[in-house]
Amino acid sequence: MEILKYILKRILQTIPLLIIVSLISFFIIRLSPVDPLAELKLNPSVSKETLQRETERLGLDKPIIVQYGKWAKAFLRGDLGITSNGEQVSAKLKERIPNTLLLTVIVIFLSWSVGVPLGVIAAVNWKSPLDRILTVLTSIGMAIPSFFLAVLLLILAVKTGWFPVGGLTSSNFMDMSFSQKVIDVTRHLILPVTVLFTLSLAGLQRQMRANLLDVLDSDYVKFARAKGVGEFSVIYKHALRNAVNPMITLLGFEFAGLLSGAALTEYVFQYPGLGRLILEAVLKSDINLVMASLMMGAIMLVVGNLIADILLIITDPRIRQKNGGQA
Amino acid sequence: MKRIFYIIITLSIIIFVTKACIKQDIPQPEITVLRPKTQITDVEYPADQKNVSISGSDYLQSQAPVGSFGGTLVASTIGEGPKTFNPFNSKDNISSLMSDIMYDGLLTTHPLTGQPIPKLAKSFEIENHTDYIIHLRKGINWSDGKPITADDVVFTWKDIIFGGYGNTSIRDSVIIDGELPRVYKIDNYTVKFVTPKPFAPFVSLLSAPIAPKHVFEPAVKKGRAYFDTFLSTNSDPKIFVTSGAFRLQEYVPAQRVVFARNPNYYMINTQNKKLPYLNKLVYLIVGDVNNEVLKFEGGELDVIGLQGANVARFKELEKHSDFTVYNIGPDTGTMYLAMNLNTRRNDEGKFYVDPIKQIWFQDKNFRTAVDYAIDRKNMVLNIANGLAQPLFTAESLNSIFLNKNLPTYQRDLYKSKELLKKSGFYWDKSGKLFDKFGHRVEFNLVTNAGNTEREAIGVMVKQDLEDLGMKVNFKPIEFNSLVNKLVSTLDWDMVIMGFTGSPLEPNGGKNVWLSDGTLHVFNMRLEKDMNSKRFDFENRIDYLFTQGALETDFHERKKFYDEYQEIVYNEKPMIYIYSPLRIYAIRNKFKNVFPTSLGGITYNLEEIFISKGGN
Numbered sequence: 001m002e003i004l005k006y007i008l009k010r011i012l013q014t015i016p017l018l019i020i021v022s023l024i025s026f027f028i029i030r031l032s033p034v035d036p037l038a039e040l041k042l043n044p045s046v047s048k049e050t051l052q053r054e055t056e057r058l059g060l061d062k063p064i065i066v067q068y069g070k071w072a073k074a075f076l077r078g079d080l081g082i083t084s085n086g087e088q089v090s091a092k093l094k095e096r097i098p099n100t101l102l103l104t105v106i107v108i109f110l111s112w113s114v115g116v117p118l119g120v121i122a123a124v125n126w127k128s129p130l131d132r133i134l135t136v137l138t139s140i141g142m143a144i145p146s147f148f149l150a151v152l153l154l155i156l157a158v159k160t161g162w163f164p165v166g167g168l169t170s171s172n173f174m175d176m177s178f179s180q181k182v183i184d185v186t187r188h189l190i191l192p193v194t195v196l197f198t199l200s201l202a203g204l205q206r207q208m209r210a211n212l213l214d215v216l217d218s219d220y221v222k223f224a225r226a227k228g229v230g231e232f233s234v235i236y237k238h239a240l241r242n243a244v245n246p247m248i249t250l251l252g253f254e255f256a257g258l259l260s261g262a263a264l265t266e267y268v269f270q271y272p273g274l275g276r277l278i279l280e281a282v283l284k285s286d287i288n289l290v291m292a293s294l295m296m297g298a299i300m301l302v303v304g305n306l307i308a309d310i311l312l313i314i315t316d317p318r319i320r321q322k323n324g325g326q327a
Numbered sequence: 328m329k330r331i332f333y334i335i336i337t338l339s340i341i342i343f344v345t346k347a348c349i350k351q352d353i354p355q356p357e358i359t360v361l362r363p364k365t366q367i368t369d370v371e372y373p374a375d376q377k378n379v380s381i382s383g384s385d386y387l388q389s390q391a392p393v394g395s396f397g398g399t400l401v402a403s404t405i406g407e408g409p410k411t412f413n414p415f416n417s418k419d420n421i422s423s424l425m426s427d428i429m430y431d432g433l434l435t436t437h438p439l440t441g442q443p444i445p446k447l448a449k450s451f452e453i454e455n456h457t458d459y460i461i462h463l464r465k466g467i468n469w470s471d472g473k474p475i476t477a478d479d480v481v482f483t484w485k486d487i488i489f490g491g492y493g494n495t496s497i498r499d500s501v502i503i504d505g506e507l508p509r510v511y512k513i514d515n516y517t518v519k520f521v522t523p524k525p526f527a528p529f530v531s532l533l534s535a536p537i538a539p540k541h542v543f544e545p546a547v548k549k550g551r552a553y554f555d556t557f558l559s560t561n562s563d564p565k566i567f568v569t570s571g572a573f574r575l576q577e578y579v580p581a582q583r584v585v586f587a588r589n590p591n592y593y594m595i596n597t598q599n600k601k602l603p604y605l606n607k608l609v610y611l612i613v614g615d616v617n618n619e620v621l622k623f624e625g626g627e628l629d630v631i632g633l634q635g636a637n638v639a640r641f642k643e644l645e646k647h648s649d650f651t652v653y654n655i656g657p658d659t660g661t662m663y664l665a666m667n668l669n670t671r672r673n674d675e676g677k678f679y680v681d682p683i684k685q686i687w688f689q690d691k692n693f694r695t696a697v698d699y700a701i702d703r704k705n706m707v708l709n710i711a712n713g714l715a716q717p718l719f720t721a722e723s724l725n726s727i728f729l730n731k732n733l734p735t736y737q738r739d740l741y742k743s744k745e746l747l748k749k750s751g752f753y754w755d756k757s758g759k760l761f762d763k764f765g766h767r768v769e770f771n772l773v774t775n776a777g778n779t780e781r782e783a784i785g786v787m788v789k790q791d792l793e794d795l796g797m798k799v800n801f802k803p804i805e806f807n808s809l810v811n812k813l814v815s816t817l818d819w820d821m822v823i824m825g826f827t828g829s830p831l832e833p834n835g836g837k838n839v840w841l842s843d844g845t846l847h848v849f850n851m852r853l854e855k856d857m858n859s860k861r862f863d864f865e866n867r868i869d870y871l872f873t874q875g876a877l878e879t880d881f882h883e884r885k886k887f888y889d890e891y892q893e894i895v896y897n898e899k900p901m902i903y904i905y906s907p908l909r910i911y912a913i914r915n916k917f918k919n920v921f922p923t924s925l926g927g928i929t930y931n932l933e934e935i936f937i938s939k940g941g942n
Contacts, residue, residue, distance in 0.1 A: 038806055047495075048845050049499060050495065087559060091561055092580075095581075096580070158624050165622045165627055166613075166621075166622070167582055168582060169582060171401055171609045171627070174577050270614050270618050272580060272581035280407055
């Protein structure tokens, strides 16, 4: 019951936040000097009538505040509007969301299932050669910019021919059997996943290691050890539980990154994901598409934080207590 | 001891890193620029396609060598991919390309001569300069087996195009004095178009795609809003009924468009087998040029358009690779330098152009001096890697209307200075240029930021003009602001821009050249200024463009456009710079590749086949 009340409160808090986000982004896009019709205006074969029609169709002849009002009204009804090419924004997003999810879910799954254990191992074997090696590797991973690593891997793909150069499926994908399709998609995914995995693994491993080291240094761990509790039990039962809290907050942010995240990597690998779509939309000032993606990002961030908070309530009795106390 | 060790290690790392940089500073040995020959060589073109009747069906027979069936050609498009597959809705090049593959027009242009030739039509005649009689092929079918008849043609023109459905650019350009042409069905296989007045560009518009009535009619009946979404990129490929060599098989957003062979296509080879040879045609959608090049090198692409530095590299690779590089001549776009000839005032009573500068820009001697000061050859060599041709005319170099009598010339500073002196300009001791009223010659030059080619040209123009003692403030500005300056606020002095052109139809440039055109950049008239005074040469160009559109005989017509090019050449409202060359690479396994300057490299997709025995 307390939790439900808390969730409701949090959801209500997000409403003004979303309104402010939408207002700021709408006005910034519209006030930027990008004219969605500039290309058409400079094409000798486009008639004045066509330009006039396009202006009216995109609603550019009305003041910004009216445009915003129209957009907000439609958004509330669940209508994301149409792109500057006349396609449904929702259909456009639907095409891309599965691809982006496929990539990000794999990356998050891999980096968490590898990064967290590696962090624990490094912390437990603090200052051992293994820890040192991991430190060097993760430092490298954090230092390489994602687009640079992506370009390096692309060159590898071209030179060796082991991997396809970007994309998600081969051109004869439709004629393949199911198992061939799985192999084809896997081959295409290896490089982008490697890039994103390297980056997020490094961060996660460092974070986990630092958290656990902090906890291992605390008094209650020393006390447990002094009491003669077994080392295994000290680390995995007492220390790890306390060290994992900041990681849960981090998980909330990762959730927000599910649908945005990797525009640069997607662009270099020509991956048909949301990041590329949105990048192109921003460059063309395709307002409905940009707004839809920004709102999606904001909502995902809010939801991610909410999930993290709920998880924290479940894992951390202290927070549970505090909330209970307030209510 | 340990510390010394660390210092040595750090130092050696620094040395290694800087070593790499030092090497860069040493001048590299001169790279020889490999320039492909300026014309397409060693291509033997097959004879023209013929009409052949076999058991009541009128086929189009390719005269190219007979090839083997099967295989896939993978090409690419840069950008976001098609926005619609409806040929009447397309507003961008990629969408038009996709629909051109699927829907044939009545006529097409001859890839070598640029003259209209029948395609979906069997033949056509023009009578009295206004009547276009089109004979259709008998016994040819849509991809779903239904016959292609006069009803489809009449429906397409009368209901879709003249009805104002979709993109109305064709309709807008055939309105002659407020009146649309009329279209009549004579019998099942004959259609007649009548234009209210003789109108030469009409024949090239007959290459517009023809829609299957039985598929498009229901969509038209549902109204314009529905038609705008009809055959969008979300449509099921199965509902496409086409007349072209291929039909849509699959569209994967942001990845590729796959076309499959149309088994009912009306073109046959000399053994009377139905074309096309290829089973599939794939267009990969790639985000940028670099990725496209990588994909070609990785073997995922079969044909690619090349630019700049890549050309030299590919030419080098060509020797031991499986592709051939073709140079198909100058591009259809034109790059120009224009001065603002505007003498009017804006709403606040202020001059668009500073009156002091107006005197210079209005002076033909000044414009000519600028023209002679520009070193086109140097720009071609340094900016376009030698892969371009200097341009002196308003029509592009591969245009069939190009006026070939206008001589080209070299940079001539002496001549420039003579011309300036004639108009009373003088130089002070330090070489600065002043006009006869003692004003320092200083103006702004703008172009769009982000276009590295135009920015480079801007820098070189600035240097060239500074040799004349002018002070040029070169400012690349953001594309949208630039367009706004050019078409609305009009507060600019000199600009470097480019227009796309058509090598077949000069009338497409009427928005630029008519004195009330929407893109009459060098002397743009806004709504309120429509009746302002014209220059004599503007009046003459207005006349030439109006008359040129009315004349249907090619040679008679060319005289009008020759004269307009000559006027622009002499008056120099726009100073043309250069046209880049178009270079393509295609894999050797593809045969029947006959690149032409007008058609490009894969215009004859029906005839292209993959040779079985390697090379």
